[in-house]
Amino acid sequence: MSEKPPLSVLDRPNSYIGRSVPRPNARRLLAGRGQYPTDMVLPRMVHVAFARSPFAHARIRSIDTEAARAAPGVVAVATGADIARLCKPWVGTLDHFAGMKSPPQYPLAMEKATWQGEPVVAVVAESRAEAEDALELLDIDYEELTPVTDPETALDPATPVIHEDLGDNLCFSSRVDAGDVDAAFADADLVVEEEFHFPRHTGVTLEPRVITADYDPSEERLTAYHGSQTPYQMQDVYARHLGLAEENVRVLCKDLGGAFGIKLHVHGEEMTTCALSMMLGRPVKWVADRLESFVSDIHARDHRVRARMAVTAEGRIVGFDVDDLTGVGPYSVFPRTSAVEGNQVIKLVGAPYAIEHYRAALKVVLQNKNVMSQYRAVGHPIAFAVTESLVDKAAAELDMDPVAIRRANYVPDDAYPYKTASGMAYEQLSLQQSLDRLVEFIDYEGLRREQAQLREKGVYRGIGLGTFVEITAPGAAFYGVGGARISAQDGCSMKLEPSGRVQLAISINELGQGTETIVAQVAATELGVSMEDIRVTTGDTGSTPYGGAAWASRAAAIGSEATVRAARALRENILEVAGAVLQEAPADLDIRDGQIVGRESGEERLSVAEVGRVGYFRPDTLPPDFHPQLSVVRHYAPQGLPFAFTNGIHASYVEVDVETGGVTLLKHWVVEDCGRVLNPKLVEEQARGGVAQGIGMALFEECLYSEEGQLTNASLADYLVPLSSELPDIHVTHVETPTQYSEIGAKGAGEAGTAASPGAIMNAVNDALRPLGARVSAMPMTPERILTALGRI
Amino acid sequence: MEPIHEITLTVDGEQTTRRVTARRSLADFLREDLGLTGTHVGCEQGVCGACTVRFNGEQIRACLMFAVQADGARVDTVEGLTETGDLTRLQEAFHRNNALQCGFCTPGMLIAASDLLIRNPDPDREEIRAGLSGNYCRCTGYHAIVDAVAEAAQNGKEAEQ
Numbered sequence: 011m012s013e014k015p016p017l018s019v020l021d022r023p024n025s026y027i028g029r030s031v032p033r034p035n036a037r038r039l040l041a042g043r044g045q046y047p048t049d050m051v052l053p054r055m056v057h058v059a060f061a062r063s064p065f066a067h068a069r070i071r072s073i074d075t076e077a078a079r080a081a082p083g084v085v086a087v088a089t090g091a092d093i094a095r096l097c098k099p100w101v102g103t104l105d106h107f108a109g110m111k112s113p114p115q116y117p118l119a120m121e122k123a124t125w126q127g128e129p130v131v132a133v134v135a136e137s138r139a140e141a142e143d144a145l146e147l148l149d150i151d152y153e154e155l156t157p158v159t160d161p162e163t164a165l166d167p168a169t170p171v172i173h174e175d176l177g178d179n180l181c182f183s184s185r186v187d188a189g190d191v192d193a194a195f196a197d198a199d200l201v202v203e204e205e206f207h208f209p210r211h212t213g214v215t216l217e218p219r220v221i222t223a224d225y226d227p228s229e230e231r232l233t234a235y236h237g238s239q240t241p242y243q244m245q246d247v248y249a250r251h252l253g254l255a256e257e258n259v260r261v262l263c264k265d266l267g268g269a270f271g272i273k274l275h276v277h278g279e280e281m282t283t284c285a286l287s288m289m290l291g292r293p294v295k296w297v298a299d300r301l302e303s304f305v306s307d308i309h310a311r312d313h314r315v316r317a318r319m320a321v322t323a324e325g326r327i328v329g330f331d332v333d334d335l336t337g338v339g340p341y342s343v344f345p346r347t348s349a350v351e352g353n354q355v356i357k358l359v360g361a362p363y364a365i366e367h368y369r370a371a372l373k374v375v376l377q378n379k380n381v382m383s384q385y386r387a388v389g390h391p392i393a394f395a396v397t398e399s400l401v402d403k404a405a406a407e408l409d410m411d412p413v414a415i416r417r418a419n420y421v422p423d424d425a426y427p428y429k430t431a432s433g434m435a436y437e438q439l440s441l442q443q444s445l446d447r448l449v450e451f452i453d454y455e456g457l458r459r460e461q462a463q464l465r466e467k468g469v470y471r472g473i474g475l476g477t478f479v480e481i482t483a484p485g486a487a488f489y490g491v492g493g494a495r496i497s498a499q500d501g502c503s504m505k506l507e508p509s510g511r512v513q514l515a516i517s518i519n520e521l522g523q524g525t526e527t528i529v530a531q532v533a534a535t536e537l538g539v540s541m542e543d544i545r546v547t548t549g550d551t552g553s554t555p556y557g558g559a560a561w562a563s564r565a566a567a568i569g570s571e572a573t574v575r576a577a578r579a580l581r582e583n584i585l586e587v588a589g590a591v592l593q594e595a596p597a598d599l600d601i602r603d604g605q606i607v608g609r610e611s612g613e614e615r616l617s618v619a620e621v622g623r624v625g626y627f628r629p630d631t632l633p634p635d636f637h638p639q640l641s642v643v644r645h646y647a648p649q650g651l652p653f654a655f656t657n658g659i660h661a662s663y664v665e666v667d668v669e670t671g672g673v674t675l676l677k678h679w680v681v682e683d684c685g686r687v688l689n690p691k692l693v694e695e696q697a698r699g700g701v702a703q704g705i706g707m708a709l710f711e712e713c714l715y716s717e718e719g720q721l722t723n724a725s726l727a728d729y730l731v732p733l734s735s736e737l738p739d740i741h742v743t744h745v746e747t748p749t750q751y752s753e754i755g756a757k758g759a760g761e762a763g764t765a766a767s768p769g770a771i772m773n774a775v776n777d778a779l780r781p782l783g784a785r786v787s788a789m790p791m792t793p794e795r796i797l798t799a800l801g802r803i
Numbered sequence: 804m805e806p807i808h809e810i811t812l813t814v815d816g817e818q819t820t821r822r823v824t825a826r827r828s829l830a831d832f833l834r835e836d837l838g839l840t841g842t843h844v845g846c847e848q849g850v851c852g853a854c855t856v857r858f859n860g861e862q863i864r865a866c867l868m869f870a871v872q873a874d875g876a877r878v879d880t881v882e883g884l885t886e887t888g889d890l891t892r893l894q895e896a897f898h899r900n901n902a903l904q905c906g907f908c909t910p911g912m913l914i915a916a917s918d919l920l921i922r923n924p925d926p927d928r929e930e931i932r933a934g935l936s937g938n939y940c941r942c943t944g945y946h947a948i949v950d951a952v953a954e955a956a957q958n959g960k961e962a963e964q
């Protein structure tokens with residue numbers, strides 16, 4: 011043998027890696043043939059509807075269900091106590107969050123309802139309409155209690171304690187302290203500071219949360235058709251909390267109408283639906299209506315951040331001092347908790363910059379509002395809006411250009427590996443390179459000229475930059491070490507069909523981000539077959555290997571590594587069979603375009619289909635004791651540092667109408683470095699979709715609560731989701747810094763769009779307002795907030 | 804018992820007679836009585852556009868109409884319009900441009916886009932954005948959808964020439 015065999019999938023001929031292959035599974039969705047969990051129908055299926063607490067905080071004195079039970083079509087009525095007999099409560103804390111507290115949470119409220127919208131009673135009927143009719147006949151006697159709705163006073167002695175057993179309303183607190191912050195601020199030539207407000211918003215998946223639970227008492231098996239982005243986690247939760255054997259619980263989710271982090275938390279309605287199916291021995295379906303989604307899907311954000319940044323006269327950033335107060339719901343959400351976002355904020359402020367002095371304090375307080383937990387880009391949009399806003403403020407005070415101050419302060423591209431003051435370890439980022447790319451990509455100088463010319467005509471345009479560093483593809487460091495049973499690894503199985511085609515099953519699921527496509531790209535490349543020859547199955551705990559599934563931008567990074575290993579093993583096994591047939595050394599053979607070829611000569615020897623035929627139907631023609639192994643499974647656990655880090659920078663170009671306070675988004679640009687790009691188009695679409703959600707946060711979306719804890723805009727007509735007419739074109743370009751810890755080097759791309767867009771837009775708005783001496787630091791930046799900042803109302 | 808009404812209508816070219824309650828929405832009727840689950844329900848309030856279908860040739864929100872109001876009407880859903888080829892050019896362009904992620908908005912979006920192209924065969928990006936502003940998409944940020952509709956319009960023009 012003259013040459014060494016190719017070692018990596020990246021060296022394979024006819025590679026699909028890095029190509030914008032369209033998604034094969036999109037065809038079904040385009041034809042209206044998706045199979046979403048809301049479409050599920052089973053024989054004898056009944057429907058559940060929930061009575062919800064009309065009060066934010068109330069004692070439940072009594073519940074009279076008699077009239078509801080007698081209503082037409084009603085099959086069962088269950089209270090909190092009834093469901094608690096079948097389902098154990100859960101506690102949303104993690105062991106590595108020292109001192110964290112949250113009380114046991116039951117699927118339905120027990121003695122007390124603690125937020126407006128908390129499910130209290132479940133009514134099951136033959137149709138959803140009949141179940142809803144019967145809700146009206148329930149007689150629930152509530153004693154209203156004083157609600158806790160202001161995070162600022164949640165810990166005051168005069169404020170009622172939501173859960174007496176906890177002693178106070180503090181869920182978690184934490185601090186980071188590095189260097190000598192007090193001295194750094196005392197010595198600083200300039201200190202910029204600001205108080206920021208990031209109110210609650212929510213995911214608004216277009217398909218609401220949904221489950222059809224089908225319990226078969228004869229086998230004690232539960233099959234849950236659940237709109238979930240983490241089927242394995244839910245298999246574990248259902249088994250443990252409903253007292254079932256894990257192998258008897260199967261969670262399926264084929265297509266899913268949006269997830270964004272909303273559909274990986276444990277909510278009471280799904281648990282109740284499963285318990286009801288066990289109670290009744292027949293399938294029970296629940297679909298949230300939009301009002302229910304608003305009051306029960308987890309909310310996100312709600313941070314008040316006070317932050318200061320110390321700078322030298324030359325524009326050198328020396329330190330940050332941050333205080334984050336975040337109001338969560340009455341319970342920390344299981345199993346990921348409601349403290350992770352705040353915990354990320356206090357690590358990520360200042361993350362792109364080489365600073366020594368860093369202090370951050372976090373308080374997470376309980377509130378009588380809907381539960382709150384992780385949503386796309388957890389903590390990042392908060393941290394980078396704060397950081398980038400202070401950086402721009404300092405630049406303005408020092409009369410520096412925003413590009414120049416960033417370039418001078420980024421962790422330099424040649425400084426890696428690097429550890430931040432807050433303790434995060436970076437393998438390799440490309441902050442300076444990405445900034446240079448952006449300046450060119452957006453014609454920064456040209457934009458500045460245009461801005462200046464228009465300003466003379468009384469047109470107020472602004473340019474805003476937003477840098478990000480993003481935590482992706484975590485190993486066990488996020489949850490596993492804290493005792494949560496959430497898999498940090500993933501698995502991929504592959505089998506050769508007798509036809510020579512391949513079935514692939516993987517624990518990473520498809521949320522529309524393109525998982526099935528990228529794993530087929532990787533598998534086809536490594537195997538040496540066409541992508542059309544690969545059929546991918548996801549979203550079924552019963553027929554795929556165990557894994558973590560899709561969260562924290564891990565699908566591409568971890569899934570592609572499991573896939574390449576499985577594909578390599580299958581290729582080797584196919585070549586073993588081919589070698590036996592041809593009486594040649596398998597190492598001298600390869601697979602290209604679905605044919606077994608001589609590795610050196612490239613000469614076609616045999617089709618893969620022939621290997622399948624002989625391997626399955628004529629093993630008698632193979633040497634004695636040769637057993638073709640044409641199915642394989644391989645798993646991959648992330649290696650190296652606890653997290654991969656991606657980075658990039660956004661730019662936003664806006665026009666502010668100073669008469670109406672309206673903001674028009676003219677353009678948005680993203681430079682992102684997600685490591686190896688497996689499919690540029692799919693990465694771009696992840697960025698664009700993420701930017702749109704960041705735009706929602708920056709300009710439109712807010713869950714508005716009254717002082718009494720009533721959500722006052724719980725409908726799609728009142729809660730503003732960005733429309734096509736409100737969004738700009740979003741241009742994306744790539745810098746590629748693959749991680750060296752894995753073979754392919756992908757790091758993850760699902761959340762980068764959301765991480766930095768709100769900050770970039772805030773900077774653009776403030777850039778537009780600067781000549782008028784106005785500034786906003788609260789989101790969403792509504793016309794009202796802008797006119798207030800301008801002193802016009 | 805609720806009164807039941809008998810209705811006869813043509814759905815995707817097939818005449819069908821069914822018995823429905825007065826409060827059954829057309830969207831639920833299509834999805835649950837006829838099993839045409841390509842029509843989606845995102846808000847039941849006429850806001851999101853996921854339930855968009857053609858009703859006597861005009862696009863409407865199937866969640867805002869009762870099934871009884873469709874008595875005698877012709878309703879076309881994404882399933883039927885796929886079979887007739889009415890949406891092919893848009894579907895191809897959506898596929899090439901990856902103008903869908905989860906796909907939940909997609910059937911409504913395709914019908915809204917085809918309606919837009921019937922009214923204005925040569926829209927610019929702004930007109931496309933305005934024309935689709937009654938259809939929510941939470942996944943894509945709309946850019947790729949605008950690209951796809953522009954491409955379908957272009958291909959339509961070329962096919963005419």
Ligand code: FES
Nearest residue numbers: 845846847852866
């Ligand atoms: S479901 Fe009809 S418009 Fe939303």
Ligand code: FES
Nearest residue numbers: 904908940941942
């Ligand atoms: S693709 Fe998911 S809502 Fe449009």
